[in-house]
Amino acid sequence: MKLHIKNNFTSELPADLDLENTPRQVEKACFSYVTPVKPRNPELIHASVEVANTIGLSKEDIASTAFLNTFSGTTIYPETKPYALCYAGHQFGNWAGQLGDGRAINLTEVQHNNESYTLQLKGAGPTPYSRNADGFAVLRSSIREYLCAEAMHYLGVPTTRSLSLLLSGDPVLRDILYNGNPAYEKGAIVARVAPSFIRFGSFEIFAAREDHKNLKLLADYTIKHHFSHIQKEGIEKYLAFFQEVTQTTLNMIVNWQRVGFVHGVMNTDNMSIHGITIDYGPYGWLEDFDSGWTPNTTDRQHKRYRYGNQPEMALWNLYQLANALYPLILDAKPLEVILEAFSTNYEKEYLKMMQNKMGLQIKKEEDVVLIHSLVELLQRVETDMTIFFRNLSDVTKVATSKVAFNTVKAAFYNEKDLDETILSEWYDWFEKYSIRINEEVISDLERKEQMDKVNPKYVLRNYMAQLCIDDADKGDYGLLNELFEMLKKPYDEQPNFQKWFSKRPDWARDKVGCSMLSCSS
Template sequence: MKFEPQDSFTHSLPQDPILENTRRQVSGACYSLATPKRTAKPELIHSSEEMASELGISDEELKSTSFLEIFTGNKIGENSRPYAMCYGGHQFGNWAGQLGDGRAINLGEKVYNDKRWTLQLKGAGETPYSRTADGLAVLRSSVREYLCSEAMYHLGIPTTRALSIAFTGDQVLRDVLYNGNPDYEKGAVVSRVAPSFLRFGSYEIFSSRQDYKTLTTLVDYTIAQFFPEIKDSSKEGYIQLFKTVAERTLEMIIHWQRVGFVHGVMNTDNMSILGLTIDYGPYGWLEGYDEGWTPNTTDRQHKRYRYGNQPNIGLWNLYQLANALYPLVEDAEPFEDVLEAYKNDYAVKYVAMMKDKIGLSSTDDGDADLLSALETTLQIIETDMTLFFRNLSLVTKNDTVDSVLAKIEISFYTLEELKDDALEKWKIWFDLYIKRLQKETTADEARALKMNATNPKYVLRNYMAQLAIDKADEKDYSLVEELYTLLKHPYDEQPEFEKWFAKRPEWARNKVGCSMLSCSS
């Protein structure tokens, strides 16, 4: 496996001069060299032939011993100078100082078909940024990252990608729920891929230290490498960079809201400068539609990163990025204009997205009220988000309220609760919806096709991932393969996989890994 001899990141940015792999504060450098930890007995669980093709990796190479050794840390590929990135971050609203790649090691870059990719191992061992941790990862978190990053890509959501997942043969000590009950789990490593793994915190760390020289170098590199439409590195260019990052961040979050994805830990060190979904930790998918739901046990009390608050957190994080870039511009007004535009654009884009979800192409004065009423009605009794919006495409202009209810009753978790006041409110909303559909000129069939391209039939529910994890723990990778195949076509009917178009089973409601998860997940 060959990497680029001229890695753009390491050749353009300052390196930590200290070569010892000791935990420390790293100053004036964007990265530190770090060698992956050798694994005891690596075994490939799954690899993405699709992602390998994007990288120019042949099927033969993908199945080779050399590939397994490189992507589990036991061999250094040609031209590879493994390194960990330095960055800081705001965690749950508080500045945490230096964080960095504590369990991720970049192997290098690969160019294929005029696309430059960075390849990284997650769970490859300690780095100078590991603080008190071991830098390793376990099977459950690795399966979740591997499957979800690829699932998100096929949902049309900006994301990092995954190339492979493998057992390391090592045992890793983890306290799953941070409740004082640590236990050993099987170690694993994921190789993940992106044009860059730069985060908001990559810029915050240098600004917080008033190291404006390194900050400028990093920002100039970012523009030159990833934002070629910005012609120069100047104050105007820095504002244009911030504007583009804000637009991409909003686009990503609108997509999250569209499919019911909850990231779970939107700290600034988990926000990609490229607007990619990054760092799949305690994420989850809405089962019952609930704007107040968060999958993160650490966030259980304050619910900072709940589903309904994700757009606001995106804005808050952009404020922190603006503060980090401000010393390069020394003018607050253009940053404020971009942040104000984010708020205005969100309001418009959210309504447009929701209208797509319920199949409205034209404009009507009552649309905002119709959408607001829907969001309220969805939370009267537990209603599955994915099933509801997918089956809503079955509704026609000629339906009655009762026939509509029959088409969407599959989405109610406790159908016996659909009575009295709850039933009446649903009937009122469906009556309004049918009347609104009758104002549309689009035929029912065409509208259904458009809705089904917006509302996925299949998403990676937590219980599905947990079932795959449990089987993989027994060295049975069939369910990893099945879900990987299913999630490559989330908008298609796929009758052979119809069993996955179902509500979360009751046994999974409060099961560890199926409801809420910790950051150690």
């Protein structure tokens, strides 16, 4: 197994001089050197050949002892020194101070095909940033992260990638419901791949401590290695960097809304400067189209990170990043201009995204009314988002309102909720929709083909992940393999997986792991 090692981050940025792996405040450093805990009996459950190829490894490499040892943390790859990142963050709107990689350890950076990647283990043991935690991860949360990152990639949503999923062979104590009844679960380790794991909070910690020297070092490093196309100097360089982070973050959120993904923990320490989805904790997929839904039990009361609030939270987080970068710019106005444009730009991109979901190739500003009324209707009674939009592509130009409605009827959870008033509103909406699609020059078949490219048929619903977890706890990984393969082609019909194109079953409505999840997940 041969990796092309690059140690840019650790060679160019300041390290924590204290080599003790004990929880503490780490000053004037971007990272701390950490050695993963050797697992008792590591076992490879699954690995992505595509991700392995991306970093320069082969299918044969995956089967090697060297792969198992490296990505379980058993041995340290030659000429590398694993490390954990130091960063801060706002959690649920409150300043939390130093946070850092509490259960993530970066192995190294690698280069392949002129692209740079950071390899990271999640669940490989404690770091100086673990606080009161043990730094390990359990199988259920690891399966959820491993599958979801890859599912998001194939959906076309910017994300970290999953390289491998391993059992550690060590039991891990967790209180899944936070009710004082902890139990031992199987320990697991996920190997994650990303351009880097630098976050908004990586800049916040230096700004908060008024360590402007290291703030500038980190910003210059990040631009040099990850935004090298930015050729400007001085203040203009930092503004261009912030502008790009703002735009990629916006694009990511639009894609979340498109497929019905709810992150659940949009704290600033969970926001990547690359505009990619990171840190899959208590996430969820919008099954019932409810803009007020959050998958996070911790957020149950205030619903700060609910589906409909994700764009606003992204902007709030960008304001915190702007505050962190301010000492390098010393002029609030240009930062404010970029931030103030976010909402307007988001509305434009959201409109375009929804027009594409509805098969409206000719873009009209008045489509806003049609879209708004649809979103309102979808929330009147429990309606499955994925099934509704996927079936909407089967509505033809000549269909009556009643026929069109029947085409999407399978998306409703309880037909008894569809009283005469709601049915009348749906018929009125489909009448307007019919007029609109008849203005399109493309055929029904062409429109369906375009809609099916942006409206997935298959997403990783929480109940599906839970079924997979239940089997894996018994040592059965058949469903894990099945879901992994299915989620690689979420826009294809895949008739052999048709059973997964269905609404959430009643038994999953309130089951732990299928509706809401805690951060311990």
